[in-house]
Amino acid sequence: MTKSQLINENQVGGLFLMLGSIVLLTTIYFEYSVGWIGVTRTYKETNAFILGNWDSLKQIWTWQMLSHFTYTIGYVLLLKNANIVMRIIWTILMVCSLLMLVAFGFTLGTYYPALETYNSEPLLFETIRGGIGYLYQFGRYGLLLFLVAFLIESLHTNGKIVKVFGLAFLGFMVVLFIIGYTFGISMKIIGASFFLLPLTIGFFYFKNGAK
Structure with missing residues (x-):
């Protein structure tokens, strides 16, 4: 594979990570x-909210599904030429996004x-929700590997992310979470900032190519 091909695959993979992150955010x-996050509800109220706001939620979740499909394409492009550690990370992330898609x-x-x-027929919904919940939670927790990928790309000698920027950015993320927790902001809202990690990783892959 030529250097130009490698650069193109890394850059396109980074671009897909950026696009997926922007759509998801x-x-x-x-x-x-629409009030889906940031509001405390009982189980019964949650079901009623989904039913009453289905048209809006359906569109939102369709786009979220598309964002994970976009991520998956990015992983495939990036893992092809990655070192063994990053290849494992991209592969696991790809599996997690596939679970999210399902x-x-x-x-x-x-x-x-x-x-x-x-x-x-309450049992029907409970069964469906339980099965989907397992897939979603497993896939979501797997996305924590974005943090590992960010650290590797920031700290490794040949990492794509500038070390000073990477450490400063992680410090900013920690401060953001502390502020959110201190002021009682819903972690679902603060947690959205986590997806700035793949956005940043994607940007540096797009910017630095095969460097």
């Missing part, structure tokens, strides 16, 4: 706007009809 903003697909296809019949 935008959808989280809309989740907050979870969103089932959510979009089954949640609304199952909630419509909830009063007469």
Whole structure:
């Protein structure tokens, strides 16, 4: 493989990470706007909210599904020429995003009809929600590997991220979480800043190519 091919694959992979992050962050903003996150509800109230706001949530979750599909393409491009450690990380992240894709697909296809019949057949929705929940949680926790990837790319000699910037950015993230916790801001809102990590990683891959 020529250097130009390597640069192109790394840059395109980084671009897909950026696009996926931008789409995901935008959808989280809309989740907050419609009241899906940042509001405490009982289980019954949550079900009623989904049913009553399905049209908006369906669009938001469709775009979130698209964001994970975009991430998956980025991982495939980046892992092809990565060293063994980063290849493992990109592969695990790819599996996690695939699980998220399946979870969103089932959510979009089954949640609304199952909630419509909830009063007469509650077990149907509970079963669907439980299965989707396992897929979603496993995939979401796997995304914590973004932090590992960010550290490696910041601290490694040949890392894509400028070391000083990487450490300063992580410090900023820590401060942001502390402020959010101190002032009682919902962690679902503060947690959205976590996706600045893949956005930044993608930017430096796009910027530095095969360096």
